[in-house]
Amino acid sequence: MQLKQLLVVIDPTQPSQPSLERAAWIARHSGAALELLLCEFNTALDAGVLFDSAKVDKARQSLLAHRREWLEQLAAPLREEGLTVTCEARWGKPLHKMIISRVLELKPDLVLKTAHSHGLLRRLLLSNSCWQLIRYCPAPLWLVKPEGKWLGKRIAVALDPTHSADKPAALDHLLIEATQTLGQALGLEDHYLHSYAPLPRTLVFDAELVADYEYYVEHTGERHREAFEQLLGQHAIAKPRTHLLQGFAEETLPRFVEDNAVDLLVMGAIARGHLDTALIGHTAERVLEGVDCDLLVLKPQGVPAH
Template sequence: MKIRQLLVVIDPTQEAQPALQRAAWVARRNGAALELLLCEHQSALEGGLLDGPRLQHARDGLLEQRRAWLEQLAEPLRAEGLTVTCETRWGRPLYKMILARVGELKPDILFRNAYQHSLLQRLLFTSNSWQLIRKCPCPLWLAGAREWQPKRLCAAVDPLHSADKPAALDHQLLAISRELAESLQLQASYVHAYAPLPRTMVFDAELVADYDSYCRKYGEQHRQAFDRLLAGYPGAEGQGHLVEGFAEQAVPRFVEEQDIDLLLMGAIARGHLDNALIGNTAERILEAVRCDLLVVKPQGFGSSDQT
């Protein structure tokens, strides 16, 4: 994964910009260029008392103010020697404006703020975030509000593809996580969660009689598949963690126990509707974790038919 161009969505309604902090941190280590993107829309400037020329003038004036603010954010980074450009756009919905710029710029990673609930201490996603999770063709980094002093990243994989995702996506996650760990000087690990069929849902008499043996065999099947997956990546086998439990519970628990700073997950969109799911398991994991997320799509995923 070559990191040459980063796109950062700036939220004009927030003072803190964790996505910019993360992107600048990555750029310092990779020499990548940054673009700061701010998309603006005010319903008061959609018509009403103002005529066409005055309406456009008001919009242009607001965008000029926003660009001046972006330039203020960019100046300290440029003083460090980073390459930073600024872009403002008018329109809505926000996710479509972002995806349009992604299609033009073709960044290696898109950064956006996630929002952290002060009581639950987990990430909260707006509808625009969910649309980007489902439709953004490049890796999407969702940054939380917690202090950023990263040490560990982890890739969640599914070697038996029970979540109905392509086998190649696990290999993408492994390759990207190893490259990021090296370039960003982070410790990499890999996690796979499995859950045998609960005893209460087993209706086969023979299986019920030997339920413990079934659980052992089921676990061994996942262990072998996990080992085969990691075997192709030197050094990865010792960093693999097989955890028992439903993924939406076991993976967030593992992330918290291991103090993971960045979780990599694969996602595939199902269907072309605006409310298309990426899969219940993946969505529940995304909703439950407290660390930053990097969501990766299968190679060849395009946004042209997703917007």
């Protein structure tokens, strides 16, 4: 994973831009170039509603010019620091498709976007751009949580060596390599996590298994520990920074993040069918609601954009 070009999504509706603050921090440590991307759309300027197309287009271009001026103001102090910053303002919707379109053109190493938490209803309706980008953005997606406190000290990665979430085996290695690269480039202490959850006793209907439930739990833990250690053994990782957690990921990962002051949690995600994601969501999506740190989402290499 390289850190040469970052694409930063700017929100024109917000006075502060946490994604830009994080991108600037990364650029200062890595020397990466930044592009500030602002996507604008206003139904009042949708062609053919009240005015003729020429007037609508002129008003739209005027608004985009105003937005570009604002982007240049955001970029100016960063350029004075010696950072390389370019600006891009575009008209269109939906936001996630506009972002993906620019990703395919620019081919950035990272896309950074501020992630504001939303309720379950919004996720079920697939109406939030973050959920869509988690599924379909072809570049690594760094979601900045404004509620968290950025210390810039620790990075943790959630791994799935048993592939219970149907993730390709190569994805775990990609996650590890990305974590090691970011840890070295950004001066972050790296940690490696695997969370597993045995079936609760109340959900085990096999009489023989219930009779020795404790053995089942112990055997399940050993199986996951062996798979975890086998995966980590293929990389240069210090054992004190490896953590096997018992419980559901959406519960154990946020707790680990909070207890250990993790700044960035790295996760893998794959896109499934619309109905599947609408009903149960990805682990990455559920964790996003629960953690107060930044989240970096990577997909298997070669996954096409939606």
